[in-house]
Amino acid sequence: MYWETWSISRSATCWTYSPGRGRSATNSLRGACTASLRSKSIPYTITSSKKTAADLGIDNLFAVKANVFLYLKSCAKQFDLIFSDAPYDLEGSEEVIRLVLERDLLKPDGFLVFEHSKNINFSSDPHFWQSRSYGSVQFSFFKK
Secondary structure: OOOOOOOOOOOOEEEEEOOOOOHHHHHHHHHOOOEEEEEEOOHHHHHHHHHHHHHOOOOOEEEEEOOHHHHHHHOOOOEEEEEEOOOOOOOOOOHHHHHHHHOOOEEEEEEEEEEEEOOOOOOOOOOEEEEEEEOOEEEEEEEO
């Protein structure tokens, strides 16, 4: 398997959306980000995220219990990195891309990483930058 390391500034702010345990958020904080915000609607994953952060000595993880689509419509912050790991079968999950870009949630030179099935191709999107494929998982990168 091919792995790639992305380097971002230590002053970067990150936002992740995923229904999992928060590995992407805590890895962001351990690697480079000064603050990470997680948004999800499942209470036990919020608790798990906070516990993982506490276990790792991370004090700048802000977990938010929210519907991702409603949160993106009301978010007033900008981020250097937004990582979306929505369930592949979540209807309308690609709406995250549109909301992030329309709401101007990326800082200059910021980017959105959208994880999805390899059956979806976003290369015609004007903000599409590149994609990476890891088996059946595809990561599409979008820039402002």
